[in-house]
Amino acid sequence: MINNLLEEVLRDKVLSSKYNITEEMINKAKLAPPYENKVIEYLAMIIKSKMVDMHGDITVYNQIKNLIK
């Protein structure tokens, strides 16, 4: 169910075209590494942190911040 979430958002035309996300990448995408793409990692992280681990918003953001360094 949550995997679906990841998949569906990645399928967004604007997003996938801007960040070159292919069909293959979408099929392989999971809520755990390896990630083929920074954006996928970003999104997966958010989803996992908020909806699976159920962290608070601030915690989620702090985790995300570290991704881009």
Add this chain to the structure above:
Amino acid sequence: MASIINQISFQNFFNYFGSLEDNTYEFSEGVNIVVADNGGGKSKFFNGFLWIFYDEILDSDTKTRKNIKNQAVKVCSDKAKNEAAVNDLIECNVVLEFSDNRFRYRICKGFRIRKSKSDSSLTESSDWQVFFKDLEISKRDLQLLEFHEVYDDEEHKRILNKLIQPNLREYSLFQGEEVDKLIDFNQADSLNRAVKSLTNINKYDELEKITKYVADRAEKDMNDRVASNDAASQNYREKLDEKETKRNSLESEIEKLESYEHSYTENKGEVDKLEGLNENAEARKEFDDKIKDQNGKLKALKEEYDRLVEKLNERFFDGGFGWIAMGCEKGVSSFKEKLNKYREVRTIKKVSILSDDSNNQINLLPPDSPDSVTLQTMVEREHCYVCNREAKEDTEPWKHIVSLLNRKELGQNKSVQMFKNDLNDFFGDIQLGAQSYVGRIGGIQQSILRTREKEQELLERITRIKDKVKNLKDERSYLIIGDEDDMADARQIMGQYKGALTRLQKAEDDIVKAKNRIASLNESIRKDENELGRMRPEDTPKEYELHLDIASDLRDAAQRTRIRVFDGMILKLEKEANQHFQNLIKYNELAGGILRFKKNPRGTIDFKYLDEEGNEVTGASEGFQRMKVLAVLMAVISVNPYGYLYPLLADAPLSAFGQGFIKGFFEETDKVFPQSIILIKDLYDRDSENKLNKLGGELLKDASVSTIYLNQIPKDLKQIEVYTEHKKIK
């Protein structure tokens, strides 16, 4: 992993009299049918499910759902109640067993009632003591034999939800005409809950929120970084502030939009409701006037009756009736006799007194003597009218007349002295005074009879009018929808309707405007962001920008995805519904139309039924209407990506259909639901050998139908003896 109902049993539940073993129905996967004619226990069977899921039953008199706690006495089998002795306890239970791929579950709900007195009424709750039992659930591993009771409340809930998931319960469990209410084609919100639950749309909402939060934070970080840099220009800061202002406006616009949407929903509901009422308001007013008129007449009659009855005893003494004199005929005639005798004796006495008094010049006057006036006249006129001769003054005849005149006057004075107490008038007055009673004595019995008849007649008239009023009220009640009886006036309804319609229109306009404003604000904010991006000082670390970029893009993508998923689900539903619809009506000669699902300004789903040219179809037959609803319902079920895992429990949703529809219904149901239990009368034929009609016979041979039960009530039983027998014929 689908849940399959294995069996359901009843004990003294409505007309399912007897023990659980006597009233057990065993079911399997696929289509299970229970055939019963009217009164054969169809809706009572269904009530068993209502009890299990909702602790309610459908009251057959008012056609509303009632909590079982207040209905225990009615629910208990009449036969059981009738046969019970005082202080006997009657057990009433419903037991349902179902299984998934691992366990078999047993759900039991019940109560006991005790007869308080020997003539306890079958319906009066105060004549019985009721003891409800706690819900009992037990389970056993499919591989093992023993059931173990489950005590935990949470586990109870989980198990019940396993049977049919709560959000989808109303799509899986429906009764007769109720199915129309499920997908009310006039109600905007009706499918929303199902769609939301099917699509997990709240997860997308959540994602939207978190991505927005992340993007906002990323932006804030960025701006803090830039602002701390001295090289940041005045312009940048100003631009930032501008953007902030717009952001705030956006927030408030979004809030406003929510309230407009709320108003829209409310008023749409109000308009729909009032539209239905308005048509009936005129008719209801007519009834109200008639009822008022009859009530006025009733009041007058009642008053007349009360007067009659209260004043009954007055008729003993009232001169117009004189009932006190009843049976006194002897007394009356005795009085008359005595009076006559008294007068005779009196006369004789007078004679003897007078004749003794020889000094007395006064004689008794002959009975036919002229009176004083005449005598006086004769004296004056000098003429005797008795002999018809002259009587000149001072002649003998003339003197005789004068002496008579004097005698009369003197005589009157003298008679006073005749008796010590002259009681002639005393008795005469009594006779006169009592005359009105006496004269009526003979007719007293008649009078009483007439009074009784009048009383009866009034009572009959009162009863007739009471019945009339009741009939009028009954007829009127068919025109009421729900509890809308508070609205008395057609005009008031009209006023409310117009008001709601106006507010609805305004809400719609406001929504459109708000959305436009929100769109343009978003647009403007985007532009500002781009601008700001260009205005950023050179030495801002790249990470911040990248961070912000990704975060914003993800936020936007999440938003779009939510809409896409929701819209996608609607399309899917439409497709599925149309497919189901075609299958459901395929045995029917007439072609059906197309079902269209559309999003309305509020963002919820409207349905339209269109023909091939895209025009809305109205006035379709009831069969088609019902099929429309079923098609959408099945679409809700079948669109579930993991397949539908719950049974269908339906009570006679097919009464309006022809045989062609019924066949289509069973075929399609088999495809959509892993198990269905359908209660139906339309397959019953009293005169056929196996009690099934032609279609019933076909279904008997059909492979997709796994079970058929036949319910029967033994013939010629009195109501209190009624019980249902059932037979498995497949």
Add this chain to the structure above:
Amino acid sequence: MTSNEFREVILKKTPKYSVSVEYLFEKLANKQGKGEFSQFGPLYELYIYAFYLGLKIRSRIELASGSNAKKFVEIAGWKSSSPLIDFLLLTIFSRSDEIGFDWNELEDMEEKELAEVVRKVVVFIEEYAYGGLDYLKNKFDSGQLDNSQYLFVDLLSDLVLNKD
């Protein structure tokens, strides 16, 4: 004594009733409103009814003298403008034999003698009324009075019909 005077003497009398039946008046005659049973209005109506009842069942019961007896309002006050009093007198005088006087002899009596006759008349009324009230009392106490509006009508009517 004149006819009018004689009438007045009788009408001034206040017949008595036994205190033991007083409660019947409360139960069965109620000037105000409704009771459990059919009601007479003014109390004397019940008294007269009982009198006629007593005559029908041929029951006259001697009233104990002294404080057990309670007085009524004078006969003159009993619905004086209706045929009631005249009919009552009619009934009484039709039974002059039983009471013990002769109509014609009345005309020759001294005042003292007349007063004695009137006294006997009042006793006559009282005792038959008591007979009727006693009858009602028994019925009431044993719960045989049904509470229909036709209670009194039926009671008297039955006695009349059964006499034949």
